[in-house]
Amino acid sequence: MLRQYELVDRVLGYDPEADEALLNRAYVFSMAAHGSQKRANGDPYFSHPIEVAGILTDLHLDDETIATAILHDTVEDTLATPEQIEKSFGPAVARLVDGVTKLSKIEAKSANERAAENLRKFLLAMSDDIRVLLVKLADRLHNMRTLHFIPNPEKRRRIARETMDIYAPLAERIGMYEFMKEMQTLAFQELEPEANESINKRLEQLRKGGGDQVARIASGIRLMLAQKGIKAEVEGREKHPYSIWRKMSERHISFEQLSDVMAFRVIVDDVEQCYRALGLLHQRWPMIPGRFKDYISTPKRNGYRSLHTGVMHSERVRIEVQIRTEKMHAEAEFGVAAHWAYKTGGSVQPDAKSRWIRELVEILEHAASPEELLEHTRMAMYQDRIFAFTPAGELIQLPKGSTPVDFAYQVHTDLGDQTVGAKINGRVVPLRTVIQNGDQVQILRSKAQEPQVAWLNFISTGKARAAIRRFVRNKEQSELVALGRRFYDAIVARLPTLLAPDALDLAVKRLKLPGVEAMMEAIARGELSDQAVMEAVMPGSSAEIPAVLADARRAVSVKGLTPGVAFTLAPCCTPVPGDRIVGVRRSDAPVEVHVIECPALQAAPEEDWVDLAWGDGSEGGTARLNVIVRNQPGSLGVMAGIFGTQGANIVNLTLAERDASFHTFQVVIEVDDVAHLMRILAALRAADAVVSAERTEPRAPLAA
CATH class of the missing domain: 1.10.3210.10 (Hypothetical protein af1432)
Known part of the structure; x- marks a missing residue:
């Protein structure tokens, strides 16, 4: 220490x-x-x-x-x-x-x-x-x-x-x-x-078989450059085991097939000598196609500058060579610590070389969950980069695998939101096209466009993914607020008197919600019952509601039970008057009334079954529906309007699934009987905004 x-x-x-x-x-x-x-x-x-x-x-x-x-x-x-x-x-x-x-x-x-x-x-x-x-x-x-x-x-x-x-x-x-x-x-x-031990053993075997091969090759490069008038410091090393293992994994090859396990650094006086040294290396040994990268003219996003190339050395091995100046080498080893001045009397801000830090902070504002934050941040940090150009010649750095949508969001979030098409090197291409190094990308935009959920299937950058997901969440929230407003208006219409102007604001305070929009969203999600809303906006007004519901329950009767025997409508299949029904005796509990097709009956011995029928004048019950609507403005309003027109009260509504084209809702409604339910389903199916509407099948059997 x-x-x-x-x-x-x-x-x-x-x-x-x-x-x-x-x-x-x-x-x-x-x-x-x-x-x-x-x-x-x-x-x-x-x-x-x-x-x-x-x-x-x-x-x-x-x-x-x-x-x-x-x-x-x-x-x-x-x-x-x-x-x-x-x-x-x-x-x-x-x-x-x-x-x-x-x-x-x-x-x-x-x-x-x-x-x-x-x-x-x-x-x-x-x-x-x-x-x-x-x-x-x-x-x-x-x-x-x-x-x-x-x-x-x-x-x-x-x-x-x-x-x-x-x-x-x-x-x-x-x-x-x-x-x-x-x-x-x-x-x-x-x-x-x-894997670490195996790779280290292979490297040790190579050292024993080739002698001090790294030192020999480094000395040869230094001598060759000196003969041409270039004074250079040449360092050689074996690549570290993790780098070797990652290449083996990415290329799906064995250690024996990996040809470039040695890398050399050539450090010269200035940029001109960097390019001279590169030319001499390529004259002396054959260049390996696809291995040359010029990070001097186009530095990496972190400011890294160097020339990279691969050559086939005369010792019959492929080697990687990095050529740079002393200053570039210092920055390559220690990055920002090598060149940032701290004696400024205040905090130190990231420069243009660390624009990615600001982008990560922007991602913080978009992520809705810890999982999203980690996903988007790792995407932003842990990917190899490519270079593409705007029509004006501005250089944009992106992860490998990026598409025009990623490019647009990298330029500006508004451009990404309004993307309708793209041209790569002057040709119109699909938005899922992968951008190649050096491509020129032109984004076609429209103010009427908005981010599409389908883009999430092919984009590569955390910035684009975070922006699209935020838009989708906001859109879903605005639709739920609009739906909740319709439900709220229907609830208020049932109150005995008109509301005071400040009744809604007072209701929000009584419910301890952050605002009116939060209340409407809670109503749409079924988190607030009609009675709770009534009581919040007009305390005491819901006192009559339980009696009305009780009257409705008393209006439901069944035949086949001994007078005075209690019964309940099974929640697993929610029978309504008109369904074929059967009862199941439960010890120390009311008889459960099930639809005859309910899977719960399979778990009950037949000797416990009670043959039942609906009593005269029975009406009232709840039914569960699965409704798929088109993902377009107004679809929720159409569905809610049909329920209202048909006199069906919505008890609960849940958005079960959402994609680029359709929304699937699970809805619980109050109906008079099966005939009433069939009219509602027919009305839903007749609407253009509704793709399908079905009564939900009974759920799995309940425990006895």
Whole structure:
């Protein structure tokens, strides 16, 4: 573990103006706060934040960031408070510590909810100051280095999976490839130990068979370039096991079929020499088609710049070569940490190279659930990129597999919402067409257009998926509010007197709902009964309703029972007058009246059956319907209007299924008898907006 003076000396070594007193106070405060706490390996817990700070000194970060690293676990794991941090170290360090603090104590929530809430707060914090992300990545890297000390294998796998899914991609997205590679390597060891061991054994066999092949090839490249007047530093390495395993998985090939397990970096003085070195390599050894990528003229989204190529070396092996300048190399190794200035007197904002961070924050506003947030965020972080151009020549970066719809949403959300067609390289193409690297894409738009649910079947970006899902949710809500308003008007029409102007607002308060729209939506979903609505808008007005319903129930009678024997209408099949019925005796319970076709009868012995018939003048009951309507404006109004015209009161309505063309509703209505029900079904089927209307089949048998 680093000693206090060693840590301070490291910082002063690259930043003589650093606040030495701040670092010393942070060291002492953290040591005192963590006290006798121990880590899983038996070391003092205090060693962890100091090692995290040490990792960040290798990146030459500022004193506030180093202090944050030293303090990053004090609020979560000790009795220290955010107020103490701010008082002792200032608002900037307090804000950074708060952004880094993990929310692992939210035990009451599901794993997805915890991960999503961690990610939500984390993304918002790092969008304000990227140093939050740098400290968090160093924290996770040190935790991964000591992961093997944790005795619980499930906990180790959870941490490794979270690292692979979230933190390694985050490191990649800000260009910190060394962090990314080490995290992936350590997580891979935990998640796929057998595959990791197998690949390492194969690499060891290659080393024994080929001698020091990497050093020989690197020396040969360096000598060849020097002979042509280019001074270059050449480094060679084997690709790490996770990178090899991922290529084997993606290409469905064996280790023996994988031809490029060695990679070389050629570092030269300037951009001109980068291209000269590339030409010389291609003259000396055959280029492998499809392996050349120019990230200097078109940098990656995280600002990464380099030339990549693959050649067939004279030692009969394929090798990958990356050519870059010293500055490009520093940014490739440590990303934003290599070139962002922190001595600005305030928070550090992401620049154009980190536009993706702002896009992730935009996704936060669109996601409706933890699952959606995690899905969209991982989509935004963890995909290889392609480049496409607008008609004006603007370069747009997208994940591989993107379509014109993804392209439109990447340019602007409004453009995505209004997309009606697209041209790729001047030709009109279907919206599901996959964009290729270098394509020019023109979006055809119309203000009358709106996002389509069917687009979710082929889009690739989290931004597009989040925007479409938000629109669908809002549209569904507006339709439910409109339907609830119609139901509300019908309920109010049954009140004995006209309502006062403020009756609706008072009803919302009595029901403790956030607003009128929420009340209408609750009515449409069947979450508020007619009586509850009546009582809310006019207290005391629902007193007559139970008597009316009781009268209706008394109007239902059956023949075949001993006088005085109670009966109930079975909820599994909801018989109405006119149905063929049979009763089932229940011990210490009323006789249950079922439709003769009800599956529940199969579970009852025949000796318990009672032959029944409807009594004279019986009327009143509930029926369940399955109604499919077209996904077009006014369809719900047509359905509700038919129920009203036919004198059927809606007891409950549920949207069971929804797609681009149709909505399926499950409806419970009050009817007089079977003849009344048949008239309602006939009226529904006659409407153009209704695709089908059927009485729901009886449900599965109930337990006796």
